[in-house]
Amino acid sequence: MLDVSESLTPRSTLAQRWPLWLPPLIAAFYPYLLDAFHVLVKGEGHITPAAALLLLAAFAVPALGLHLACRASGRGVEQTRARRLGLLLVATPTLYCFVGVNLYMLGIATAEGWIWTLAWLALAPLAAVATPAEHDARTERPTPTLLRVAHGVSGALVALFIAFHLFNHLLSLAGPEVHAVLMERGRQVYRAPLVEPLLVIALLFQVVTGLQLAWRWSTRGGDFQRMFQLASGVFLAVFILGHLNAVFVFARLWAGIETDWAFATGAPTGLIMDPWSIRLLPHYALGVFFVLAHLGSGLRVVLLAHGVARRTADRLWWLGAGAAALVSLAILLGMTGLRLG
Ligand code: HEM
Numbered sequence: 001m002l003d004v005s006e007s008l009t010p011r012s013t014l015a016q017r018w019p020l021w022l023p024p025l026i027a028a029f030y031p032y033l034l035d036a037f038h039v040l041v042k043g044e045g046h047i048t049p050a051a052a053l054l055l056l057a058a059f060a061v062p063a064l065g066l067h068l069a070c071r072a073s074g075r076g077v078e079q080t081r082a083r084r085l086g087l088l089l090v091a092t093p094t095l096y097c098f099v100g101v102n103l104y105m106l107g108i109a110t111a112e113g114w115i116w117t118l119a120w121l122a123l124a125p126l127a128a129v130a131t132p133a134e135h136d137a138r139t140e141r142p143t144p145t146l147l148r149v150a151h152g153v154s155g156a157l158v159a160l161f162i163a164f165h166l167f168n169h170l171l172s173l174a175g176p177e178v179h180a181v182l183m184e185r186g187r188q189v190y191r192a193p194l195v196e197p198l199l200v201i202a203l204l205f206q207v208v209t210g211l212q213l214a215w216r217w218s219t220r221g222g223d224f225q226r227m228f229q230l231a232s233g234v235f236l237a238v239f240i241l242g243h244l245n246a247v248f249v250f251a252r253l254w255a256g257i258e259t260d261w262a263f264a265t266g267a268p269t270g271l272i273m274d275p276w277s278i279r280l281l282p283h284y285a286l287g288v289f290f291v292l293a294h295l296g297s298g299l300r301v302v303l304l305a306h307g308v309a310r311r312t313a314d315r316l317w318w319l320g321a322g323a324a325a326l327v328s329l330a331i332l333l334g335m336t337g338l339r340l341g
Pocket residue numbers: 162165169183187190191196199200203236240243247258259260261263264284285287288291331
């Protein structure tokens with residue numbers, strides 16, 4: 001397997017420094033995969049094999065980011081930077097939605113492609129700048145136990161809302177009416193004057209503490225599950241900020257629209273056929289997958305700390321990740337029109 005530990009040193013050439021400039025370069029062109037997908041489905045009226053491949057390629061971008069973060073397993077400033085750039089690449093699909101919503105509100109949505117691509121292209125050479133040899137000492141930083149416990153406990157509480165929220169979206173398989181009935185009931189609890197601010201504060205707390213933990217953990221390499229925990233956490237930090245921004249700022253404050261089924265599914269055109277909303281498909285699919293699998297990663301850490309054998313904990317983690325992928329697939333199929341019964 002490709003390992004970048006050897007090639008990344010302060011004296012390596014620009015070509016050898018590819019783990020630093022490649023992630024921003026890939027992120028720069030992420031939107032064009034979705035644009036090309038749209039051109040194909042618009043022309044044919046349905047998803048062709050070529051369009052499906054383009055959608056798969058869009059999902060391959062965060063997978064590649066995770067792969068690069070895992071491969072940068074060595075020590076030093078540049079290995080850490082390579083890991084962080086890999087993690088940032090994982091968050092590309094949700095960052096693209098966040099940026100898109102804000103540029104739309106600023107009235108410059110038409111310049112979005114330019115702004116996105118040029119910003120990433122500008123970052124690529126900056127990311128590849130060599131670190132002076134004297135700074136390339138050990139950079140590993142410990143992760144305070146209190147921070148980890150606070151993140152875990154608050155995460156477990158937030159998980160209660162997430163479980164309800166995702167079950168609600170799973171009901172889209174039964175149709176928008178059933179989805180709406182449960183959402184209306186749930187709103188009486190999670191939109192209650194005391195509950196809603198607490199929920200938002202708890203999620204923002206997850207974002208702040210999670211980013212702090214990821215920043216510290218990323219100073220050292222780790223096994224696949226550890227890197228996955230960091231990658232899913234970084235994705236979720238951006239996802240949560242973007243999702244709260246879309247629901248509270250964009251829909252409720254700025255546009256004054258209902259945050260209902262039509263809002264979530266980009267009705268009437270839908271997630272697949274709309275040139276803007278297609279970006280929501282990887283954003284939602286990965287949001288659901290990562291939030292469930294991230295909880296699984298937390299559980300794995302707890303199990304290991306309580307003496308459960310590594311093999312058993314890893315097997316449980318894989319089971320959880322598989323289940324998370326199935327739930328994500330089911331929700332997205334429901335949101336894009338599949339009905340059971
Ligand atoms: C398929 C994935 C998802 C879709 C389609 C979706 C859609 C929505 C919609 C339509 C609302 C407005 C609800 C309402 O008006 O009552 C909402 C609110 C919210 N969502 Fe999601 N969501 C998804 C995943 C997530 C995930 C993974 C999280 C957490 C990490 C999350 C956190 C929230 C929060 C905190 C709110 C605000 C609740 C409130 O109104 O107080 N969502 N979401």
